Amino acid sequence: MLRWTIVFLVVAIVAALFGFGGIAAAATDFARILFFIFLVLFVISLVMGMMRRG
Structure with missing residues (x-):
């Protein structure tokens, strides 16, 4: 899921550089x-991991 976040962030930056305001806003x-x-x-997985140990 983090990979998709980075992909859409890159799409937003590229769209903003080329002046596509609507596409950049949607991707952002x-x-x-x-x-x-x-x-x-x-955070949920971190808390669940701590609960398993303790």
Whole structure:
């Protein structure tokens, strides 16, 4: 999932460089959403791993 976040971030940067405002905004929003989903899943897996040890 982190790979998709990076892909959409790169798409947003390239689209912004070429002046495609709508495409850049959509790709940026999608990358941001995927990043936060990845972050939540990371924290959940971190907490579950700590609970298993303790």
